[in-house]
C-alpha cells in the first residue's frame with residue numbers, strides 16, 4: 001500500500017516547521033570535526049537529530065504547497081513520501097540514555113546558549129580566555145567539543161545506530177533529483193510551453209539547495225563516524241584540496257566521456273594554467289562535480305561546432321588566486337550561446353541535447369547524465385558553488401565561444417543559504 005501521512009505525523013510535521021533551519025558553514029564543520037571524541041560525535045548526533053527533521057519538515061510543507069498543480073504529479077508525491085518516511089524515522093529515533101556519571105560530563109560546559117550580539121563570547125575574549133573550551137557557534141547555540149575521556153560503549157553504539165539511520169535516509173533519497181525531474185516532465189505534458197515558470201524554477205533552486213545541505217550534513221557525519229581518519233581530511237572536507245589536480249582529473253573524465261560519446265580518437269585539448277601547489281579547504285566531490293559538468297559543456301560545444309576534426313581549438317582553464325575567492329575560468333571556442341538564450345541556460349530542463357529517458361528507479365549516488373541531456377548541469381553546479389558562498393557566471397560571445405567563471409569562496413565561513 002502506498003505510504004500515507006497519518007494525522008499524528010502531520011501534527012509533528014507542522015510542529016517542526018515552526019522552527020527555523022540552522023545553517024552550518026564549512027569552517028564550523030572543519031572546527032567541529034577535527035579528531036572528534038565519541039562525546040563530540042554524540043553532540044553532533046544530537047544536533048542532527050534536532051536539525052534534520054526541521055529541514056525535512058520544511059521540504060514536506062513546500063512539496064505540498066507547490067504552485068500550479070505540480071504537487072499532484074505522481075513523481076512529486078513519491079518524493080514527498082520519501083521525505084515523510086525519513087522524517088518519521090528521525091523523530092522515532094530514541095533519545096540517548098547515558099549513565100548519570102557520563103551525563104554530567106557531557107552536559108557540563110557544553111551547549112551554551114548564545115550570548116547577546118553586543119557581548120563577546122567568553123571563548124573569543126582574550127581577557128577571559130581559558131575559562132571555557134573553544135566553542136563553535138552554530139545557529140543560536142555554541143557547540144563545544146567534548147573531551148576525549150573514556151566513553152562507555154553505549155555512546156559508541158548510539159552514535160553507530162544513528163549513523164546507520166541517516167545513511168539509510170541518504171540512500172532512500174538518492175533518486176530524488178531524477179524523480180523530481182520526472183515530476184516536471186509529467187507536469188509539462190499538460191502544458192503547451194515547456195519553459196519552466198519562474199515560481200517553479202525558484203522552488204527547484206530552493207529544494208535542490210536544501211538537498212545539498214542535508215546530504216552534506218549526513219555525508220560529513222557518516223564520514224566522521226565511519227571512515228578512518230585521513231591526512232588533510234575532516235570527514236568529507238579536504239583542508240588541502242589541490243585545484244590543479246581536481247581540474248586535471250575532471251578534464252580526463254570529461255574527455256573520456258566525450259571520446260566515447262562522439263566516437264573520437266582524441267577529444268579537444270584542455271589546457272590548464274594553475275599553480276600546482278594551490279591548496280584550499282573544500283569538499284572535493286563538489287568541486288569535481290562542477291568542473292566535470294562545465295568541461296563537458298565546453299567539450300560538447302567545441303566538438304559540435306567543428307565536427308569530427310584532427311585538431312580543435314583548445315579549452316583553456318585559468319585559475320586565479322585572490323584573497324577572497326579562487327576563480328576558475330573555463331574558456332572555449334565552441335560558438336557561444338545566443339544572447340536571448342542566456343537566461344534559459346540557468347533553468348532546469350533547458351538543454352539543446354536530444355531528449356533523454358529518465359530512470360528514477362536507477363539507484364545512483366548523485367544524478368549525472370552521460371554527455372548532456374537534462375539541462376541540469378549548469379543550474380545544479382551553480383547551487384553547489386553558492387552553497388559554500390561562491391558563484392557561477394557565464395559570458396558568451398555568440399559565433400565565437402563561452403567563458404564560465406567558477407568563484408569559490410576561500411574564507412569558507414559563510415552560512416549555508418537556507419530558505
Ligand SMILES: Nc1ncnc2c1ncn2[C@@H]1O[C@H](COP(=O)(O)OP(=O)(O)OP(=O)(O)O)[C@@H](O)[C@H]1O
Pocket residue numbers: 293297298301332334335336337345350351352353369370371372373374375376377378379401402
Ligand atoms: N560552453 C558552452 N557552450 C555552448 N553552449 C553551452 C555551453 N554550456 C552550456 N551550454 C548550453 O546550455 C545548455 C544547458 O547546459 P546544462 O549544462 O545545464 O545542461 P546539458 O549539458 O544540456 O545537460 P546535463 O543535464 O547533462 O548537464 C546546453 O544544452 C547548451 O545548449
